Amino acid sequence: MLDVLFYVFSAITLVTALLMVLSPNAVNGALCMILSFVGTAALFVLLEAYFIAVLQVLVYAGAVMVLFLFIIMLLNVEKGEGGGYLKDRISLAASIVGFALLAVLVAAAFGGGSHLPEPGLSAVVDNPVGANGGFEFSTAMKSFGYSLFSKYMLPFQVAGFLLLAGMIGVIVVSKKPDLGTDDDAPTEGQAPEPSNS
Amino acid sequence: MTVGINAFLLVAGWLFAIGLLGVLLRKNTLVIYMSLELMLNAVNLALVAFSRYNNTMDGNLFVFFIITVAAAEVAVGLAIIVALYRRRQTVLVNELNSLSR
Numbered sequence: 001m002l003d004v005l006f007y008v009f010s011a012i013t014l015v016t017a018l019l020m021v022l023s024p025n026a027v028n029g030a031l032c033m034i035l036s037f038v039g040t041a042a043l044f045v046l047l048e049a050y051f052i053a054v055l056q057v058l059v060y061a062g063a064v065m066v067l068f069l070f071i072i073m074l075l076n077v078e079k080g081e082g083g084g085y086l087k088d089r090i091s092l093a094a095s096i097v098g099f100a101l102l103a104v105l106v107a108a109a110f111g112g113g114s115h116l117p118e119p120g121l122s123a124v125v126d127n128p129v130g131a132n133g134g135f136e137f138s139t140a141m142k143s144f145g146y147s148l149f150s151k152y153m154l155p156f157q158v159a160g161f162l163l164l165a166g167m168i169g170v171i172v173v174s175k176k177p178d179l180g181t182d183d184d185a186p187t188e189g190q191a192p193e194p195s196n197s
Numbered sequence: 198m199t200v201g202i203n204a205f206l207l208v209a210g211w212l213f214a215i216g217l218l219g220v221l222l223r224k225n226t227l228v229i230y231m232s233l234e235l236m237l238n239a240v241n242l243a244l245v246a247f248s249r250y251n252n253t254m255d256g257n258l259f260v261f262f263i264i265t266v267a268a269a270e271v272a273v274g275l276a277i278i279v280a281l282y283r284r285r286q287t288v289l290v291n292e293l294n295s296l297s298r
Contacts, residue, residue, distance in 0.1 A: 002198040010208045017212055017235055021219035026228055033231050040238055043208070046198065047249040052260050056241075059264050064234065064271045071275045072227055075282050077289070086224050086291060095221030099214050106210030110203040118201040122252045137252045147258050159265045166269030174276040176283075 006046055013039035024084045026072045030065060037061040048124055048139055205246035212239035226278055226288040230271075237267050 013036050020032040037060045044053035086092060110116065125138040128146065135147060148156050216239060219232030241260045248256025282288050 003200050006198070006200045006204065010204075014208065014211055014215065017215045020235070021215055021222065021228075021232060026225055029228055029231065033235070036235065037238065040212075040242055043205070043242060044245055046200075047205070047245050049245045049249065049257055049260075052241075052245055052257055052264075055261070055264055059268055060234070060238065064268060067271060067275055068227065068231060071279060075227070075279070075288060077225060077227070077282075077287070084225055084228070085222050091221065095218055098221060099218035102214040102217060103211060106207060106214060110207040110210060114203055116203055118203060119250045121198065121250065135254050137249060137254055137257075143254055144257070144261070147254050148261075152258050152262075155262055159262055162266065163269055166273050170272050170276045173273065173280055 002046060006043070009039050009042040009046065012036075013043065026077065026084075027069065030069050030072060033068075034061050034065045037065065048137075050139055051141060051144060202246050202250040206243055209239045209243035209246065212236075212242065224289045224291050226281075226290060226293075229290070230274055230278070234267065234271065237263060 016032045016035040016039065020029045020036060023029045023032060037056060041053040041056040041061070044050075044056060086095075108114070122137075125136055125143075126140060128136065128138045128140060128143045135143075135151070213236050216232045216234075216236035219235065220229050223229055223232070241263055244256040244259050244263075246256075248254065248260075278288055281293075285293065287293065
């Protein structure tokens with residue numbers, strides 16, 4: 001049963017990802033991308049990484065793709081150009097050959113006839129305790145907490161600082177360039193407000 | 198589940214290849230950016246598969262940090278694209294060629 005689910009969700013993920021890449025309309029592409037992210041979240045559930053699956057749906061399929069859709073509709077770049085692919089022959093050939101090479105390489109490495117070791121699935125620890133508690137794979141939320149606040153303390157702090165830096169960076173970048181300078185020198189065509197107080 | 202780690206890595210590798218195809222083939226900067234997100238997502242899938250089959254928690258923590266960084270990256274990148282559009286009135290990569298003229 002789980003095997004069938006794996007094949008179904010991998011097919012959904014791959015097909016919608018390919019549709020996203022090939023669809024000429026960017027809005028359709030973004031909606032296909034949401035489906036692809038949800039399919040990946042289902043694969044995470046099959047791997048018993050429930051917290052990561054929830055994060056995937058919340059952050060990627062929710063926040064990130066909503067931001068993408070908002071920007072696509074804000075910029076409205078579909079001004080009648082056909083297809084949306086690069087048209088010169090070298091770019092076309094390079095992209096198709098690169099894709100085919102990578103796909104064939106991956107299929108040869110991990111496909112049916114590969115000789116790579118296939119480790120079996122070990123049982124999932126429900127309640128991580130003991131000397132190794134929290135560092136073996138477990139579905140419990142507290143093993144995330146154990147790892148985040150002991151082994152990965154420095155990356156955790158750096159990630160928080162990175163989010164702060166990203167927030168300030170977005171504000172600085174997306175500010176209109178001539179907005180902060182017209183306090184004392186009003187530009188032309190923009191009459192100073194009459195002060196009636 | 199009898200599906201092994203190689204099947205998951207196969208799916209992740211093909212997802213990465215599809216993202217690479219999108220980066221190389223499309224000319225809309227927003228679609229290129231979405232393809233980059235797809236490649237990040239493929240790496241996430243591979244990391245979670247390794248984490249599950251090796252019975253360690255580290256892969257999941259890596260994915261946690263990757264999702265954090267990707268969210269910040271998307272916010273900054275889209276702000277840059279909007280600033281670019283405001284300046285040049287286009288986001289198509291074949292029209293953003295003022296360095297090669």
